[in-house]
Amino acid sequence: MSEAESGASTPGEHHDPDSHDPDGHGRHDEHAHHDEGFVKKYIFSCDHKIIGIQYGITALLFLAFGFSLMLLMRWSMAYPDEEITILGLGKLLWPDTGGKMSEDVYNQFGAMHGTIMVFMGVVPLAVGAFGNYFVPLQIGAVDMAFPRLNMSSSWAFFGGCVVMLTSFFLEGGPAQSGWTSYAPLSVTAAGSGQTFWLVGMILLITSSLLGSVNFIVTIIQLRAPGLTFMRLPFFVWAQLVTAFLLLLAFPPLEAAGIFQLMDRVAGTSFFMPEGLMLSGSLFSFGGEPIAGHGSPLLWQHLFWFLAHPEVYVLILPALGIVAEVVANNTRKPLFGYKSLVYSLIFLGFMSFIVWAHHMFLTGMGTTISSFFQTTTMIISIPSVVILTALFLSLWGGSIRFNTPMLFALGFLPMFGIGGLTGLPLGLTGADIHLHDSYYVIGHFHYVVAPGTIIALFAGIYYWFPKMTGRKMNEILGKLHFAGTFLCMNGIFFPMLIQGLAGVSRRLADGGATYAHAQPYLYLNKVMTHSAWALAAFQLVFIVNFVWSYFAGRKVSANHWEATTVEWSACPSPPIGHGNFPDGRVPVFHRGPYEYSVPGQDKDYTPQDERLEPEPQSVAAASPAGETPGGEEGSN
Amino acid sequence: MEIPYAVTERPDTGLNNGKLGIWLFLASEVMLFGALFSCYIFMRVLAPSYTPADEQKTQILQEIIASPHHVHERMEDGTSQLEESEFRQIKQSWNFYTGILEPTMFLAMTNTFVLIASSVTMVMAWASLKMNNYRKYLIYVALTIALALTFMVIKTFEYNHKFHEGIFPHTSNMFAIYFTMTGLHGLHVVGGVIVLTYLLFFSRGMWQREPDRLAGRVECTGLYWHFVDLVWIFLFPVFYLLN
Numbered sequence: 001m002s003e004a005e006s007g008a009s010t011p012g013e014h015h016d017p018d019s020h021d022p023d024g025h026g027r028h029d030e031h032a033h034h035d036e037g038f039v040k041k042y043i044f045s046c047d048h049k050i051i052g053i054q055y056g057i058t059a060l061l062f063l064a065f066g067f068s069l070m071l072l073m074r075w076s077m078a079y080p081d082e083e084i085t086i087l088g089l090g091k092l093l094w095p096d097t098g099g100k101m102s103e104d105v106y107n108q109f110g111a112m113h114g115t116i117m118v119f120m121g122v123v124p125l126a127v128g129a130f131g132n133y134f135v136p137l138q139i140g141a142v143d144m145a146f147p148r149l150n151m152s153s154s155w156a157f158f159g160g161c162v163v164m165l166t167s168f169f170l171e172g173g174p175a176q177s178g179w180t181s182y183a184p185l186s187v188t189a190a191g192s193g194q195t196f197w198l199v200g201m202i203l204l205i206t207s208s209l210l211g212s213v214n215f216i217v218t219i220i221q222l223r224a225p226g227l228t229f230m231r232l233p234f235f236v237w238a239q240l241v242t243a244f245l246l247l248l249a250f251p252p253l254e255a256a257g258i259f260q261l262m263d264r265v266a267g268t269s270f271f272m273p274e275g276l277m278l279s280g281s282l283f284s285f286g287g288e289p290i291a292g293h294g295s296p297l298l299w300q301h302l303f304w305f306l307a308h309p310e311v312y313v314l315i316l317p318a319l320g321i322v323a324e325v326v327a328n329n330t331r332k333p334l335f336g337y338k339s340l341v342y343s344l345i346f347l348g349f350m351s352f353i354v355w356a357h358h359m360f361l362t363g364m365g366t367t368i369s370s371f372f373q374t375t376t377m378i379i380s381i382p383s384v385v386i387l388t389a390l391f392l393s394l395w396g397g398s399i400r401f402n403t404p405m406l407f408a409l410g411f412l413p414m415f416g417i418g419g420l421t422g423l424p425l426g427l428t429g430a431d432i433h434l435h436d437s438y439y440v441i442g443h444f445h446y447v448v449a450p451g452t453i454i455a456l457f458a459g460i461y462y463w464f465p466k467m468t469g470r471k472m473n474e475i476l477g478k479l480h481f482a483g484t485f486l487c488m489n490g491i492f493f494p495m496l497i498q499g500l501a502g503v504s505r506r507l508a509d510g511g512a513t514y515a516h517a518q519p520y521l522y523l524n525k526v527m528t529h530s531a532w533a534l535a536a537f538q539l540v541f542i543v544n545f546v547w548s549y550f551a552g553r554k555v556s557a558n559h560w561e562a563t564t565v566e567w568s569a570c571p572s573p574p575i576g577h578g579n580f581p582d583g584r585v586p587v588f589h590r591g592p593y594e595y596s597v598p599g600q601d602k603d604y605t606p607q608d609e610r611l612e613p614e615p616q617s618v619a620a621a622s623p624a625g626e627t628p629g630g631e632e633g634s635n
Numbered sequence: 636m637e638i639p640y641a642v643t644e645r646p647d648t649g650l651n652n653g654k655l656g657i658w659l660f661l662a663s664e665v666m667l668f669g670a671l672f673s674c675y676i677f678m679r680v681l682a683p684s685y686t687p688a689d690e691q692k693t694q695i696l697q698e699i700i701a702s703p704h705h706v707h708e709r710m711e712d713g714t715s716q717l718e719e720s721e722f723r724q725i726k727q728s729w730n731f732y733t734g735i736l737e738p739t740m741f742l743a744m745t746n747t748f749v750l751i752a753s754s755v756t757m758v759m760a761w762a763s764l765k766m767n768n769y770r771k772y773l774i775y776v777a778l779t780i781a782l783a784l785t786f787m788v789i790k791t792f793e794y795n796h797k798f799h800e801g802i803f804p805h806t807s808n809m810f811a812i813y814f815t816m817t818g819l820h821g822l823h824v825v826g827g828v829i830v831l832t833y834l835l836f837f838s839r840g841m842w843q844r845e846p847d848r849l850a851g852r853v854e855c856t857g858l859y860w861h862f863v864d865l866v867w868i869f870l871f872p873v874f875y876l877l878n
Binding site for chain 1: 636645651652666678
């Protein structure tokens with residue numbers, strides 16, 4: 001029988017050394033140093049922190065790669081039909097065409113830029129990296145609920161990335177039908193690029209699904225004693241709702257991916273209309289015309305059923321990070337914690353019933369489009385509540401303008417612009433003009449780039465000291481912030497202007513052949529130069545990151561004097577395989593943002609700190625191993 | 636380093652980790668198969684119908700329906716007096732090929748009972764384990780695997796029959812979704828067989844050291860297995876009876 005679990009309701013107790021090691025290492029005392037080989041410790045690690053770092057490094061590399069694709073695309077838009085002269089890249093990559101990017105390559109880069117940024121950049125960083133690393137720490141858990149499933153998720157992710165990257169080296173190049181892969185273009189696309197995209201997506205979706213199960217079970221089951229749901233840090237709430245979105249929204253895209261794969265590989269007609277002509281003849285499979293009578297619209301419905309919740313997956317962890325950084329650097333609790341939480345839950349629920357606002361111009365009837373317009377307008381309410389609460393959290397605060405806070409502050413108006421520009425898109429009338437224009441691109445990039453990515457930078461600067469025990473350089477950080485903030489606006493604001501003027505999206509020459517676009521073509525150069533300047537400022541970040549990792553100033557375990565337990569209850573970095581010293585999991589006594597509590601000698605009171613006399617309202621059973629008296633503050 | 640509540644239940648939720656995890660996973664599977672069934676509805680609604688233009692064509696059509704074997708040959712041998720467009724319309728109309736499904740309908744019905752039986756043996760396996768009878772547990776797991784493999788064998792016969800008749804996924808939308816959905820379900824059966832094989836051959840160590848943990852794993856596997864059975868309970872009427 002298992003002695004370790006019978007009767008012991010408290011996690012992290014000093015356990016019987018004879019109990020079975022869940023990692024399958026055999027029976028030896030877990031408190032003895034594990035003699036793990038390099039491979040088991042770093043390549044096949046089941047530790048959430050190592051897995052988080054693996055996701056993080058991979059995601060940052062893909063963000064850089066996806067950014068590079070766009071840098072080349074922007075050159076083609078600003079200087080259409082010319083050699084790409086910057087850094088001699090044109091001649092290097094496309095010697096056959098004299099250094100010019102062909103339109104096919106532009107389309108390939110466009111499709112892969114979107115796919116890579118969303119599925120291999122932002123979500124793995126926000127959820128796979130930050131979520132994996134900090135959710136267990138913030139709830140006082142020793143690891144995720146299913147460590148080996150966590151490892152499987154990360155390997156499925158890696159497999160998906162390999163497949164996607166490999167597609168660049170295929171003869172016909174990677175997918176080129178947009179990240180949205182609309183049928184029948186995607187089904188009829190020549191070469192194997194699109195097929196590789198579908199297989200890669202299936203692997204990435206599998207990774208997300210397994211990961212989301214892990215997150216939800218961890219947050220529900222592994223909260224340490226005293227941690228009720230309404231005492232959870234907002235970051236954890238955001239990750240919980242995000243995990244539900246991933247769990248329930250991804251399967252229809254998996255179904256759609258299988259259907260499209262069947263259409264491409266087995267000649268079925270799930271998405272193929274009747275009588276489709278390709279290059280002058282009926283589209284056929286194996287010599288005979290396809291069955292037809294399928295529905296291209298069906299792909300759109302299945303795709304957007306996921307892809308709309310997906311955009312909330314992109315923003316929610318970012319909101320979580322911003323909330324943590326704002327509370328910490330205003331030295332006061334968040335405004336309206338309960339409203340924030342209820343808004344988050346309502347947002348998650350609503351996100352499932354707005355998807356067809358991406359399809360207003362597909363010929364749907366006025367009744368159904370009115371339905372989606374209404375739900376879209378309603379969903380803006382919780383978003384506004386959350387943003388307003390974050391703004392109001394600043395009021396009366398004792399604001400510290402360190403680098404993470406600058407990024408968090410920058411996020412707020414940027415997300416405001418992103419959200420507000422979404423409103424005309426959600427109104428069917430205005431969307432008639434704005435659909436498929438640069439306004440759409442401006443809108444969603446404002447939310448993701450000056451929005452989420454800036455929030456992720458805040459997270460990196462904020463949590464770097466916890467992960468490494470060193471801090472990043474403040475001057476370089478502030479330089480990085482200023483340049484990034486300015487350049488991102490330089491790139492994305494002109495898109496709104498061009499879009500209102502009617503410039504269409506996905507044009508390799510940036511609209512040069514259209515009369516109505518002529519007065520606004522100069523903006524292409526503005527945007528391109530801003531993009532390359534943005535790239536230069538990211539070099540500042542990369543230098544700062546790498547240098548600080550090796551030689552940054554060492555700091556204390558609770559460098560930012562924060563109240564959440566990842567700061568107060570474990571060292572920097574946390575103990576491998578166990579997180580907390582001596583296996584003592586923290587006990588939670590209060591809410592997550594008890595800053596500037598009157599009567600306390602510090603301006604922050606960590607969640608796990610014991611105060612004399614002990615409060616009466618501790619929720620769970622008190623652990624047997626807790627020592628009376630004394631603070632359990634930072635190391 | 637022990638993960639809490641892997642076996643014992645957390646007091647406020649009443650669940651252990653595995654049970655919550657598998658139910659969440661099944662929720663996502665419901666979304667997957669739900670999307671697939673919704674697509675079935677879409678495809679069926681979108682399918683054209685063929686109305687014979689005259690008496691002679693009605694007769695030809697009835698002959699073809701009455702004797703669906705080697706349909707392709709009969710329709711393509713040039714003597715059927717059907718035009719190309721009519722030929723395509725017949726192929727695409729939803730109910731036309733259901734005649735093809737009829738010979739294998741009893742095979743599919745057998746499969747239904749096979750899967751239901753496998754769900755019963757799965758529960759018996761879990762119950763035996765809870766009653767500390769490891770030998771009976773092994774027998775019942777082996778039976779479950781055998782029944783699952785029977786299901787796959789019968790399915791292979793069914794598929795082969797169709798391929799032999801010249802019916803492939805690309806033949807018509809009806810068969811496209813038939814093969815895709817039953818195929819995906821079959822893959823889920825195979826996945827279950829892999830897990831059950833592990834529970835059959837590699838569980839002795841855990842039975843000796845942590846029997847409750849093994850029972851938890853068997854229970855989660857059982858939940859998954861019942862779900863796979865349930866999907867078939869929906870698939871069978873939709874594809875074999877509703878046409």
